[in-house]
Amino acid sequence: MPLTRPRSRRHSGAVPDPMQSRTNDFVIKIANVNGTGSASANGLLMKAIFRMGIPVVGKNFFPSNIQGLPTWFEIRVSREGYLARSGRVDIMVAMNAQTYTQDLADVSPGGYLLYDSTWPRDKQLVRDDITVVGIPLAQLVNTHFDNVRARILMKNVCYVGALAALLHIDMAVIKQLIKETFGDKEKLIAGNLKAIELGYNYAKEHCECPLPIRVEPMHATQDHIMVDGNTMAGLGCVYAGATVGAWYPITPSTSLMDAFKDFCERYRVDKTTGKHRYCIVQAEDELSAIGMVLGAAWNGARAFTPTSGPGISLMNEFIGFAYYAEIPAVLFDVQRVGPSTGMPTRTQQGDLLFCAYASHGDTRHVLLFPADPAECFQMAVTAFDLAERLQTPVFVMSDLDIGMNDWMVPKLKWDPGYVPDRGKVYSREQLESMQVFRRYIDSDGDGICYRTYPGVSAKGAYFTRGSGHNRYGGYTEDAAEYQDVLDRLRRKYDTAKLLVPEPVIRRKKGVKIAIVSLGSCDGAVHEALDVLAREGTEVNYLRVRAFPFNRQVEEFLDNHEHIFVVEQNRDAQLKSLLLLETSVEKHKLISILHYGGMPIDARCIVSGINNALAKGAAA
Amino acid sequence: MSFMQKPKVSHSKLLRNDLGLTQRDYEGSMSTLCAGCGHDSITAAVIQAFWELSIEPYKVAKMSGIGCSSKTPAYFLSPAHGINAVHGRMPSIATGANAADRNLYYVGISGDGDSLSIGLGQFIHVLRRNLNMLYIIENNGVYGLTKGQFSASADVGSKAKKGEVNQQPPIDPVIAALTLGGSFVARSFSGDKEQLVPLIKAGLMHNGFAMLDVLSPCVTFNDHEDSTKSYAHTRQFYHPAVHADFVLSKKPIRAAYDDGEAMPVELHDGSTVVLRKVSKDYNPTNRAQAYSYLHEHQKRGEIVTGLLYIDEEQREMHDISNTVSAALRDLPYAELCPGNSALEEIQKLYC
Numbered sequence: 001m002p003l004t005r006p007r008s009r010r011h012s013g014a015v016p017d018p019m020q021s022r023t024n025d026f027v028i029k030i031a032n033v034n035g036t037g038s039a040s041a042n043g044l045l046m047k048a049i050f051r052m053g054i055p056v057v058g059k060n061f062f063p064s065n066i067q068g069l070p071t072w073f074e075i076r077v078s079r080e081g082y083l084a085r086s087g088r089v090d091i092m093v094a095m096n097a098q099t100y101t102q103d104l105a106d107v108s109p110g111g112y113l114l115y116d117s118t119w120p121r122d123k124q125l126v127r128d129d130i131t132v133v134g135i136p137l138a139q140l141v142n143t144h145f146d147n148v149r150a151r152i153l154m155k156n157v158c159y160v161g162a163l164a165a166l167l168h169i170d171m172a173v174i175k176q177l178i179k180e181t182f183g184d185k186e187k188l189i190a191g192n193l194k195a196i197e198l199g200y201n202y203a204k205e206h207c208e209c210p211l212p213i214r215v216e217p218m219h220a221t222q223d224h225i226m227v228d229g230n231t232m233a234g235l236g237c238v239y240a241g242a243t244v245g246a247w248y249p250i251t252p253s254t255s256l257m258d259a260f261k262d263f264c265e266r267y268r269v270d271k272t273t274g275k276h277r278y279c280i281v282q283a284e285d286e287l288s289a290i291g292m293v294l295g296a297a298w299n300g301a302r303a304f305t306p307t308s309g310p311g312i313s314l315m316n317e318f319i320g321f322a323y324y325a326e327i328p329a330v331l332f333d334v335q336r337v338g339p340s341t342g343m344p345t346r347t348q349q350g351d352l353l354f355c356a357y358a359s360h361g362d363t364r365h366v367l368l369f370p371a372d373p374a375e376c377f378q379m380a381v382t383a384f385d386l387a388e389r390l391q392t393p394v395f396v397m398s399d400l401d402i403g404m405n406d407w408m409v410p411k412l413k414w415d416p417g418y419v420p421d422r423g424k425v426y427s428r429e430q431l432e433s434m435q436v437f438r439r440y441i442d443s444d445g446d447g448i449c450y451r452t453y454p455g456v457s458a459k460g461a462y463f464t465r466g467s468g469h470n471r472y473g474g475y476t477e478d479a480a481e482y483q484d485v486l487d488r489l490r491r492k493y494d495t496a497k498l499l500v501p502e503p504v505i506r507r508k509k510g511v512k513i514a515i516v517s518l519g520s521c522d523g524a525v526h527e528a529l530d531v532l533a534r535e536g537t538e539v540n541y542l543r544v545r546a547f548p549f550n551r552q553v554e555e556f557l558d559n560h561e562h563i564f565v566v567e568q569n570r571d572a573q574l575k576s577l578l579l580l581e582t583s584v585e586k587h588k589l590i591s592i593l594h595y596g597g598m599p600i601d602a603r604c605i606v607s608g609i610n611n612a613l614a615k616g617a618a619a
Numbered sequence: 620m621s622f623m624q625k626p627k628v629s630h631s632k633l634l635r636n637d638l639g640l641t642q643r644d645y646e647g648s649m650s651t652l653c654a655g656c657g658h659d660s661i662t663a664a665v666i667q668a669f670w671e672l673s674i675e676p677y678k679v680a681k682m683s684g685i686g687c688s689s690k691t692p693a694y695f696l697s698p699a700h701g702i703n704a705v706h707g708r709m710p711s712i713a714t715g716a717n718a719a720d721r722n723l724y725y726v727g728i729s730g731d732g733d734s735l736s737i738g739l740g741q742f743i744h745v746l747r748r749n750l751n752m753l754y755i756i757e758n759n760g761v762y763g764l765t766k767g768q769f770s771a772s773a774d775v776g777s778k779a780k781k782g783e784v785n786q787q788p789p790i791d792p793v794i795a796a797l798t799l800g801g802s803f804v805a806r807s808f809s810g811d812k813e814q815l816v817p818l819i820k821a822g823l824m825h826n827g828f829a830m831l832d833v834l835s836p837c838v839t840f841n842d843h844e845d846s847t848k849s850y851a852h853t854r855q856f857y858h859p860a861v862h863a864d865f866v867l868s869k870k871p872i873r874a875a876y877d878d879g880e881a882m883p884v885e886l887h888d889g890s891t892v893v894l895r896k897v898s899k900d901y902n903p904t905n906r907a908q909a910y911s912y913l914h915e916h917q918k919r920g921e922i923v924t925g926l927l928y929i930d931e932e933q934r935e936m937h938d939i940s941n942t943v944s945a946a947l948r949d950l951p952y953a954e955l956c957p958g959n960s961a962l963e964e965i966q967k968l969y970c
Contacts, residue, residue, distance in 0.1 A: 277943055281718060
């Protein structure tokens with residue numbers, strides 16, 4: 001069937017009132033210099049809006065640098081609860097002279113630009129389709145603060161105060177947040193409150209407050225938290241019962257181990273002895289980090305390593321070892337832009353193919369695709385269960401956007417009945433009652449064999465090797481013996497299909513056009529589906545949550561005629577995996593790709609689909 | 620072939636240790652190394668040391684990388700779990716395994732290629748970590764499995780079987796261990812079992828990383844004239860500086876160190892290693908002195924052996940990271956999961 005726009009009824013919803021549409025639906029972008037402490041000010045601004053019950057999301061675009069380079073923070077206020085970037089800039093806070101020209105150009109028509117009017121602006125740089133608001137931030141701050149560092153920091157807090165007045169943000173909420181942040185540090189509280197007030201009062205006196213773009217309290221966030229994915233993944237490792245973590249610092253994964261350590265210090269220290277019920281090793285490199293994970297898992301501990309693409313590259317030899325010797329391992333790949341060093345502080349989904357078949361020889365791995373921080377928590381736990389059940393490495397494929405940005409997600413609940421699935425492990429008693437133990441016998445017919453921990457029983461001993469081995473664990477160079485083990489590993493992979501998380505499907509009966517996507521594209525896809533529906537185009541959606549693909553993915557592909565595969569890489573890696581691992585016909589799949597390093601937005605998906613539909617209709 | 624099992628023959632007259640086990644109970648499968656290989660002598664010494672210490676074989680984890688040396692864990696202690704890692708990466712496997720269960724005995728067997736070339740990074744970092752394990756380098760100066768290339772421990776001027784002369788300076792694991800803060804640094808020779816067995820025992824009982832470099836001639840590729848790692852050369856330039864007597868005893872050892880002859884060093888578990896010094900001016904508890912002594916003798920082409928440096932006070936990895944004494948892998952899940960109320964508490968931070 002040719003690809004044409006379905007002649008469905010137009011969306012009957014009323015056209016939104018233009019004024020109404022700007023309340024609780026806009027984007028603030030703050031352009032700053034990194035190392036000036038703007039992150040905490042921006043966090044304060046976002047949190048205040050969140051506390052007012054309004055859905056909000058923040059994206060930090062920062063350089064791979066410690067001090068002095070441009071950095072941006074984008075806050076999207078969305079009464080609909082959309083989590084992706086919108087692509088608009090309604091208010092630009094231009095704090096960086098270096099990027100001023102570009103920042104001015106980026107403001108959407110009808111928008112606002114707020115700048116520090118202590119110094120005159122370049123007369124050449126004007127736009128008559130936006131409103132410029134000058135606040136003498138440096139001047140205000142310098143009259144009240146003497147310390148050089150404080151002057152730099154407080155300038156940021158001061159623009160939060162000005163925005164509070166301009167956007168009608170509840171000052172009581174801001175004050176409360178400042179108190180919570182600084183606890184008993186009275187001096188810091190007083191300083192921050194002062195800076196807020198300076199900005200607020202100046203804006204109130206000199207500007208028309210509030211702007212047409214503004215916030216109004218809602219009740220849409222009370223059962224939610226604002227948190228980043230690395231923190232949640234680290235917490236997930238604690239709840240999964242992981243005891244050994246090995247790592248080598250790499251952006252954007254570092255904060256995952258930081259979080260694990262913080263939570264362990266809080267919940268895993270023996271109250272009487274002060275001893276730790278965990279062991280974190282900072283390795284000399286990623287080759288070593290994964291080796292430590294395998295050593296610990298071989299010895300019966302739940303162990304993990306957080307890393308990013310370059311780290312996975314280094315780990316490849318050991319990943320193949322773990323696959324072949326059948327050792328559990330949990331790897332978090334917080335993906336960043338490749339190839340090579342790429343752009344360490346930008347996001348991408350570029351490691352899919354690479355992780356799916358990592359290492360030389362015939363290997364295939366289990367991948368999980370969290371879409372937000374809440375799923376990072378849940379999938380961390382799932383990853384350990386799967387790794388131990390399947391005795392194989394499991395990759396949690398997060399990315400910089402999920403890992404390092406704060407997302408609004410529903411509050412987590414913990415099931416007190418959860419019991420870790422430690423997989424097939426013979427106990428001392430079982431071993432003692434056995435005639436003989438053989439490591440690689442498939443006695444249950446699911447491709448998964450029984451293993452033993454060292455130091456438990458002499459009867460459980462076996463030799464773990466990455467060299468050719470037979471079903472008894474013995475060294476072999478015999479073709480039949482080697483193939484016997486390799487074929488069983490393939491069967492084990494089929495078992496994995498039954499165990500991995502199922503996809504999430506949003507569908508309507510009779511619709512034949514669909515999107516298949518994964519991970520952090522999710523927010524943009526949902527928003528695009530709503531936009532398309534309003535335009536009269538109904539599209540179904542399946543979000544893949546794991547590789548290997550399970551039956552539901554296969555069925556969904558079967559039941560649709562045109563499938564847009566939305567992903568954030570150049571080479572259509574998800575599409576490649578679908579073509580390789582399902583029976584989908586190639587002509588049904590159409591790629592929508594976004595890979596510049598900024599998180600994908602709905603507009604890219606909507607225009608991708610509309611263009612294809614227009615082309616199809618023309619054909 | 621390494622999967623060939625030795626027949627278990629039990630003679631009633633075989634000597635038994637405190638566990639009632641004979642040395643046969645500490646053996647592994649048949650060696651597949653060349654006849655006369657130094658590594659097989661080291662395997663025999665390992666077997667003897669574990670037997671004499673009456674260590675339950677299954678309480679040991681054997682680890683290795685890749686190479687001739689790394690095959691040997693299959694040849695001893697068959698009731699123990701073994702793991703043959705990838706080339707040069709055994710130290711990381713050992714670190715993880717030890718992190719999971721600090722209460723087993725860890726013995727790693729490596730070679731000069733495995734530890735000093737491809738695995739140099741992991742070797743020096745596991746040493747810095749002072750991981751509680753015995754780490755034996757079976758050092759023959761040559762790559763055997765790939766047929767005779769020089770390794771990083773080959774001496775300048777040493778000749779390969781095909782006549783090539785090595786021009787690059789060697790990496791000496793003993794010097795490396797001394798300068799990088801090793802807490803137990805020893806060297807021996809596969810042909811001197813009398814010295815080797817007590818060193819293995821002391822290394823096993825040492826609370827930290829015991830680095831034991833054992834010269835172990837490769838009979839096929841590096842035992843010819845003009846090789847500095849041959850049996851003949853090693854014997855000729857052999858210089859035992861310290862002889863270690865290992866005493867498995869909790870009783871205090873009275874030995875007069877003042878006279879410069881014997882020096883007892885108490886190990887963590889209460890056993891003692893008595894160091895009998897061959898040279899009067901040698902002090903194995905003084906890192907700087909040990910270093911200069913080695914240097915001086917090396918200049919003369921001598922191979923200094925013995926327990927060359929020991930510091931029993933240095934903290935091992937778990938002491939530094941303050942881990943509980945029980946094996947982490949055995950902790951019940953209830954002690955690991957903070958539970959639902961904690962989760963609610965944690966989430967307040969993000970509201």
